[in-house]
Amino acid sequence: METNRSIEIQHQKETIRIETFSDGIFCIAVTLLSLEIGVEVSHNETNAGLIQALLGKWPICLAYVISFINVLLAWMGHHGLFKNLRNTDNFVMIANGLLLMLIALIPFPTKTLGLFLQTEALKTAVVLYTGYFVLISLAFKLLWHAASRNPNLLIHGIAKEEIKRTTKNENVGLICNSVIMAIAFVSPWTALILSFVMWAYWLFLA
Amino acid sequence: METNRSIEIQHQKETIRIETFSDGIFCIAVTLLSLEIGVEVSHNETNAGLIQALLGKWPICLAYVISFINVLLAWMGHHGLFKNLRNTDNFVMIANGLLLMLIALIPFPTKTLGLFLQTEALKTAVVLYTGYFVLISLAFKLLWHAASRNPNLLIHGIAKEEIKRTTKNENVGLICNSVIMAIAFVSPWTALILSFVMWAYWLFLA
Amino acid sequence: METNRSIEIQHQKETIRIETFSDGIFCIAVTLLSLEIGVEVSHNETNAGLIQALLGKWPICLAYVISFINVLLAWMGHHGLFKNLRNTDNFVMIANGLLLMLIALIPFPTKTLGLFLQTEALKTAVVLYTGYFVLISLAFKLLWHAASRNPNLLIHGIAKEEIKRTTKNENVGLICNSVIMAIAFVSPWTALILSFVMWAYWLFLA
């Protein structure tokens, strides 16, 4: 009995440790976004020149804001998912690793979006960006599938409704992101605006 | 009763977790500041050349020092604010996310300040920099408004004086930063010096 | 007796602190990998141009994925090793510092691999990359040697089988990485593919 409890505590510690590591990656990824923004000094060493250079930075700033919100939402989703776990296995570890790999690389589609927002390659950049969040939704679904397939991994006494609700949330996220990506092929700007306002949806429903 | 207490502990854990995540962003943002400073190797491969190149780095070093102090003060302010919280809601999460978004981007106005301090665009750079801290003050005010509007979010037995004191602190911070920004339009250097010495004010009053 | 216990707790706290610091370095190193990936805006401001530029990024993306997996595995190995420790001494600190120094520099061989994968210098890049993981295996072996040489550093009641198992794991890791490096001299691509699939081996055996 005592041993059981000590094993239980050990499992919970492991789960917390994995979540802390994941939190670190979310935290660093979101802060590294800022490294992509900067004004070059050449040719605009006057007040008017610098103002114009700063105003010209709006695409990368917009990309930064959208990505920052999306990473914060993903972090909240990740935490909501881990709150239901009391243990992990190799499948969960792989799925979580896959998700973190995608999160850590978010600065890449963000930077690409910011750089090409005002060029003719707008559509490609937005499809890449929105498609990237479809991949993240898929990784979330895989992680939740890995966790919820085995009752031993979930906390005791978790309500079936809670499991269903999380499954539904993952599905809604995946569908939303897929629809936004499909829209990006037709109208990149509509897709971007939807990306931007989706956080409102999540906050008011969650 | 027991359930109430366990819910209470759960809420506190959530609040601590959000604060830890916020701490991480403060910590990374302040360290990333250092990435903007570096000496190019070209054309100064002699002792005299390198000394001159290093001395020419004083504007970016000054910007680094001012920003480092300001981020540390913001971190202390953030912690002082969270010490009064025992729970969070969506409004607090949004306001905190907004604040973190601004904190994570501090390397951007800092780098701009350092690059343009010795050019004719000095005024624009200083207005951008000081204006950025007005935005941060506003985000702090919003966060405190979100937290203090609902007594359920504050720790039990918090004195009304403590709430008033924090509200006053936020207002003083906002007014100071706004005045400094206004001065920047007239005299950029005066504004910068005030930015630099404001920490003394905070430390001796707090 | 009471004093003994308090010293014991103090030692465990120190060990946890060192592990937390190490975790931070693993976490940052793996996220910094993402900084090396980016598409330049020049000359490809059309959809077709950007698509081609993105597709041309596959070598650096492949290098990113391999390194991400390897760092996650190293993190799991590091944790598995520290789980057996209840105290540290200077030798363990030096060995752990050496390991962290190598982990923090993983972005360097990763970037080199990504940049030269499609050039004639492929063999050199792959030998550097695989050789780097031989060094990491050696640092792991040194760390485990430092920890297991002194029974006072290990947790009480650790089974001899556990010690043997960890020793065996370190040896298998070193041999695998050495063999992969040797193969890299003959066939760089075979070595890379083996690097990529080794995680499957670890996950199914561990």
Place this chain on the structure above:
Amino acid sequence: METNRSIEIQHQKETIRIETFSDGIFCIAVTLLSLEIGVEVSHNETNAGLIQALLGKWPICLAYVISFINVLLAWMGHHGLFKNLRNTDNFVMIANGLLLMLIALIPFPTKTLGLFLQTEALKTAVVLYTGYFVLISLAFKLLWHAASRNPNLLIHGIAKEEIKRTTKNENVGLICNSVIMAIAFVSPWTALILSFVMWAYWLFLA
């Protein structure tokens, strides 16, 4: 009595929080060092060319290793100092902030050292580097002065010998770094070698 204890626990929590934040900065600063190392792809797309380019990286690698060791030692020193604290005041916060500001900027002298090690500006780079660690020693002395000046900030029952020992350690560190800097003016390479082997001294005496 109960209130006293709860205030005591509150103070200890604050102290731990400041130490955790400081740890984060040490951790990120040491990992950011790795960003300065990289091989450019141009002109060496053959095996022989890449090998030569990699071998030519030894100065920046040497600088990386020396700085990594020095930051790890500073981290251990910082922890040894904070172990004696049970509370902090504004003076301690300022001194700690000053130290962290210097730690976060270590990539700057490290990069400069690596870039100019093989140029005629060697002496300037080594004086900058060794002088930077004199500054860090001074910040450590200031931090310890701030902490030890007020018995209320130190843990109860701390032995006078422990205080004296820490004071002596800070002094020895300052003198060592000052002597190494003085030597750098005469013989940069001797100073660098001393910088490199000083960790052995610390580890065998501590």
